[in-house]
Amino acid sequence: MADLLVVPDPRLADLTTLRIGGRPRALLECATAEAVTAAVGALDAAGVPVLVLGGGSNLVVAGGDLDVVVVAVRNSEVGYREADPGEAGPGQANPGGADSGGTGPGESVSGGIIVRAGAGLNWDDLVADTVGRGYGGLECLSGIPGxxxxxxxQNVGAYGVEVAQVLHRVRWYDRGTGTDEWVLPAALGLSYRTSVLKNSDRAVVLEVEFRLDPAGRSEPIRYAELAGRLGVAPGERADPALVRRTVLELRRGKGMVLDDDDEDTWSAGSFFTNPVVREDELPTVRSRVTDRLGAEQAAQMPAFAAAGGVKLSAGWLIERAGFGKGHPSSSSPARLSTKHTLALTNRGSATADDVIALAREVRDGVREAFGVELHPEPVWVGCSI
Ligand SMILES: Cc1cc2nc3c(=O)[nH]c(=O)nc-3n(C[C@H](O)[C@H](O)[C@H](O)COP(=O)(O)OP(=O)(O)OC[C@H]3O[C@@H](n4cnc5c(N)ncnc54)[C@H](O)[C@@H]3O)c2cc1C
Structure with a gap:
């Protein structure tokens, strides 16, 4: 493959997991980090709007003609090395977000293995490779597309682990200064499903290094459902290969592993982040739940301490606001997954407008029922909620 390929007649619907999106001005497939920086640098210099594309699994893209050139990042080399004794441990990478459950500095894996991967590599291929070699660290993040x-x-996270916990360094192309450099996680402003890179033109990630446990221990298992399946106490570590298998099983049951034959996975994953409300707002939310559903439900409403207040469960609120699995109907082109109310899915013929209309309906319905504002997790291109 040439380092840079111009793909004829591209459609974003063919490049996104929601299978929506119109025609960009051009699509450039870049097989090396150098091709990415050359393409983005030249387009930035010419003032041409750029969409940096990975696996298209966190995008809501408008239909029609799009005034954007897509730069697809496809460099995918992988290498392993032993960490130098002085290199920062994962504890230093952890932003300490309330749900990050990060490895504390005291728990840092001493020494350790560093894996370096090209930004265009499929994430789950990397997880599978690290686990296959007996290294711990990435197993809870198995099955995440992209x-x-x-x-x-967006500081991806699942089953009690965020990438911030295992991130070592990032090589990025800074689009403001035109420099290609390695930065530490602190430069990324990582927090719950966001960073300085999300919804911004700040930089393009070229390569990423993660710190792994060579002793074959997983990250501590903090997610209760996963701990229960594994038969370990929350906080204990387990065999990474077993954790990976179990996570994939749990995710498949929720339609959260991409599958061409399963329309419940034709989505952008969780469509809304879990909303964080101020502590003094919580009683009002609970009383609205009581009014609508009774005191028992209000007492059972999931609510966890989080940075900035209390984190609620978007899926729980959506369901209790009256949007059941498969909403609105089995014949709708865009509907909630039949396995998971938090995923908006395209059943094959949905347009961007169909998906956006459903997103608005759910967001407005939750606001009306409980006074809680849901915020979409994916990045929007040429459209907005
Ligand atoms: C079925 C399903 C399940 C999912 N489960 C999870 C989950 O458990 N946890 C979770 O956190 N997410 C989840 N997601 C969302 C998504 O998979 C992740 O956000 C993923 O990291 C997106 O990767 P991507 O390569 O597809 O990014 P894209 O969708 O291609 O891009 C997303 C954003 O990142 C930017 N971007 C992409 N590559 C680069 C780069 N190299 N440098 C700079 N910017 C870049 C894009 O410009 C865009 O703004 C799920 C999605 C699906 C479809």
Whole structure:
């Protein structure tokens, strides 16, 4: 493959997991980090709007003609090395977000293995490779679609682990200064499903390094459902290969592993982030739940301490606001997954407008029922909620 390929007649619907999106001005497939920087640098200099694309699994893209050139990041080399004794441990990478459950500095894996991966590598291929070699660290993040380079963009997380906990360094192309440099996680402003890279033109991720446990121990298992399945106490570590298998099983049951034959996975994953309300707002939310559903439900409403207040469960609120699995109907082109109310899915013929209309309906319905504002997790291109 040439380093840079111009793909004829591209459609974003063919490049996104929601299978929506119109025609960009051009699509450039870049097989090396150098091709990415050359393409983005030249387009920036010419003032041409750029969409940096990985696996297209966190995008809501408008239909029609799009005034954007897509730069697809496809460099995918992988290498392993031993960490130098002086290199920062994962504890220093952890932003300490309330749900990050990060490895504390005291728990840092001493020494350790560093894996370096090209930004265009498929994320789950990297997880499988590390686990296959007996290294711990990435196993709870098994099955998340998309590319390695996008993982720091929204600080991907699942089953009690965020990428911030295992991130070592990022090589990025700074689009403001035109420099290609390695930066530490602190430069990324990582927090719950966001970073300085999300919804910004700040930089393009070219390569990422993660710190792994060579002793074959997983990250501590903090997610109760996963701990229960594994038969370990929350906080204990387990065999990474077993954790990976179990996570994939749990995710498949929720339609959260891409599958061409399963329309419940034709989505952008969780469509809304879990909303964080101020502590003094919580009683009002609970009383609205009581009014609508009774005191028992209000008492059972999931609510966890989080940075900035209390984190609620978007899926719980959506369901209790009256949007059940499969909403609105089995014949709708865009509907909630039949396995998971938090995923908006395209059943094959949905347009961007169909998906956006459903997103608005759910967001407005939750606001009306409980006074809680839901915020979409994906990045929007040429459209907005
Ligand atoms: C079925 C399903 C399940 C999912 N489950 C989870 C989950 O459990 N946890 C979770 O956190 N997410 C989840 N997601 C969302 C998504 O998979 C992640 O956000 C993923 O990291 C997106 O990667 P991507 O390569 O597809 O990014 P894209 O969708 O291609 O891009 C997303 C954003 O990142 C930017 N971007 C992409 N690559 C780069 C780069 N190299 N440098 C700079 N910016 C870049 C893009 O410009 C865009 O703004 C899920 C999605 C689906 C479809």
């Amino acid at each position: 590319s390695v380079g996008a993982t720091p963009v």
